[in-house]
Amino acid sequence: MDFIGLSKTALFRGATPREVEAMLSCLGAQARQFSKGEMLCRTGDVVTALGVVLSGSVLIENDDLWGSTTVLDSVGPGQIFAETYACASGEPLMVNVVAAEPTEVLFLNVDRVLRVCSHACDHHSKLIRNLLSISAQKNLNLSRKIFHTAPKSIRGRLLSYLSYQAVRSGSRSFAIPFNRQQLADYLNVDRSALSNELSKMQKEGLLKVDRNQFELLGARQQMEF
Amino acid sequence: MDFIGLSKTALFRGATPREVEAMLSCLGAQARQFSKGEMLCRTGDVVTALGVVLSGSVLIENDDLWGSTTVLDSVGPGQIFAETYACASGEPLMVNVVAAEPTEVLFLNVDRVLRVCSHACDHHSKLIRNLLSISAQKNLNLSRKIFHTAPKSIRGRLLSYLSYQAVRSGSRSFAIPFNRQQLADYLNVDRSALSNELSKMQKEGLLKVDRNQFELLGARQQMEF
DNA sequence: ATCTGTATGTTGTCAAAACAACAAAAGGAG
DNA sequence: CTCCTTTTGTTGTTTTGACAACATACAGAT
Numbered sequence: 001m002d003f004i005g006l007s008k009t010a011l012f013r014g015a016t017p018r019e020v021e022a023m024l025s026c027l028g029a030q031a032r033q034f035s036k037g038e039m040l041c042r043t044g045d046v047v048t049a050l051g052v053v054l055s056g057s058v059l060i061e062n063d064d065l066w067g068s069t070t071v072l073d074s075v076g077p078g079q080i081f082a083e084t085y086a087c088a089s090g091e092p093l094m095v096n097v098v099a100a101e102p103t104e105v106l107f108l109n110v111d112r113v114l115r116v117c118s119h120a121c122d123h124h125s126k127l128i129r130n131l132l133s134i135s136a137q138k139n140l141n142l143s144r145k146i147f148h149t150a151p152k153s154i155r156g157r158l159l160s161y162l163s164y165q166a167v168r169s170g171s172r173s174f175a176i177p178f179n180r181q182q183l184a185d186y187l188n189v190d191r192s193a194l195s196n197e198l199s200k201m202q203k204e205g206l207l208k209v210d211r212n213q214f215e216l217l218g219a220r221q222q223m224e225f
Numbered sequence: 226m227d228f229i230g231l232s233k234t235a236l237f238r239g240a241t242p243r244e245v246e247a248m249l250s251c252l253g254a255q256a257r258q259f260s261k262g263e264m265l266c267r268t269g270d271v272v273t274a275l276g277v278v279l280s281g282s283v284l285i286e287n288d289d290l291w292g293s294t295t296v297l298d299s300v301g302p303g304q305i306f307a308e309t310y311a312c313a314s315g316e317p318l319m320v321n322v323v324a325a326e327p328t329e330v331l332f333l334n335v336d337r338v339l340r341v342c343s344h345a346c347d348h349h350s351k352l353i354r355n356l357l358s359i360s361a362q363k364n365l366n367l368s369r370k371i372f373h374t375a376p377k378s379i380r381g382r383l384l385s386y387l388s389y390q391a392v393r394s395g396s397r398s399f400a401i402p403f404n405r406q407q408l409a410d411y412l413n414v415d416r417s418a419l420s421n422e423l424s425k426m427q428k429e430g431l432l433k434v435d436r437n438q439f440e441l442l443g444a445r446q447q448m449e450f
Numbered sequence: 451a452t453c454t455g456t457a458t459g460t461t462g463t464c465a466a467a468a469c470a471a472c473a474a475a476a477g478g479a480g
Numbered sequence: 481c482t483c484c485t486t487t488t489g490t491t492g493t494t495t496t497g498a499c500a501a502c503a504t505a506c507a508g509a510t
Binding site: 152179180181191192195196198199211 | 486487488489490491497498
C-alpha cells in the first residue's frame, strides 16, 4: 500500500491521493519499517499516535498472567490500530502489537490530527469524521459481541447471533462470515458443543444449516426454549 | 442541568458557559421535554443526532425476541446517548431509549457538530475532540468487559477483573465500584456462584475480601489454577 | 433495643456445557 | 483417482456453574 492506495482506506476515504499526500506532510506522519516478530507497542505503553498498516500485517496480542499469548486481532494493509488508546488520552495499552511479517507502518499523531490546521481544513475535517466513524463502528461491533454472548446457553447465543444476521441481511436465509471454530470463538463456547446444538436445533425444525449457510424457519423459533 | 452546567460535562469540557451557549445556537441544538415512559428512540430507528440529558434520566433498553425488556444502561444529567449510532452513519438502533422520569434532552445533529463552522472554530474542535475521546473511552470499557468475560470459569473472570483493578489502582489492595450482584452481572455469572468462588479463593489464600474491599495475595496467584 | 429490608454467604441438586476422542465429510494437491 | 489436510459432526464422560432455598450479616428506621 502506497500513498495512492491510502485514499481508499476507511481513514482517508473521501480524499484524493494528492490531498492525502498533502495531509500527511501537514500532519508530520512518520513511516517506519518493522521486521517479523518485532514489537511496535507493548502492554503498559501510553501511545499518542495511531498506526496505519501500509504493507504486511500486525497482530494485536494479549499475554495473560501465566505467560501464554492470545491473538485478539490481525490488522492488514489500509487498516489502523492503537487509535482507541491514542484517542482516549493517557490510557495505557492492555495489549502488545507485533509485526506478523515484514511490515511498514505510518504513525499519525492524534493530537495533530485533531488540532485543525489553518490550511486544508476541509480534508482535515473529513479525516476527523472518518476517525470518529471508525471508532463508533468499532463500538457497535463490540456492543454486538457483548450482546450475543450475554445469554447463558449456547442456544440463546446462537439465536441472538443468527437473528441479528437475518435482520441485517434482510432475509431468513443468509451466509455467515465464520466457520464453526470462528463462530464458537466469537460466541465464547466450545466448538463441538456448538455443532451439537446446531444439530439439535435443526432436528427441532428451528433452522436449516449447511456449512456457513443458514435458514431460520417458521414462527416456532419464538416459542421454543 | 442548565447551559452553565453543561460546561462541566464530558462533551463540553473546556468551554466556558458563554462559549457553550454560543456553540449551541451555532449548532442549532434542539431541547425537548419528555414525560415518564415516553420513548425517545426505538429499535430500528436511524438517528442523526446525539442526545444530552439536561435533567431527569433515560434508560437504554433492549426488547428480546420473547418480549421481555432488559435495561442496558441509565443515562443521567450531563451524559450523552445515541452518539455511537449517530456517528456510525446509517446504523439502525438495536435498543430503545425511554424516559425514566420527566426528562429534558438536548439534541445535537452530529453532522453539524462535525462540519467545522467558520466562527468559533477552536471551541468547536474541542467539542469534536471530546466526542472522540468519549467514544474511545467507551470502546475501552467495552473491550475490557469482553476481556474479563472471556475466561470460561468464574475464577478466571474474577482473576482477570481483579488483576486489572489492582493494576489500575496501583496496589494489591483496592475497592471495586460494584456490589456482588453488580459484579456478577458485569462478569455474566450467577451471584451466589460468584460469592461461593470468592470464598474458595479466600480459603486457598489467593485473596482477602470484605464487601467491596479486596486484597490480592502472594505470588501463588500466578501458579494456582 | 426491635423490626425490616437488603446484601452477602452457604449448601445441594441438576442441567448444561466443556472436554476428549473419534468418525465422517469436504477440499486440494499430486 | 489417492493421499493428505481441514472442517464439521457425533458420542460419552466429567466438570462447572446456574438455580433454588435458606442462613447470616448489615444498615436504617422507629
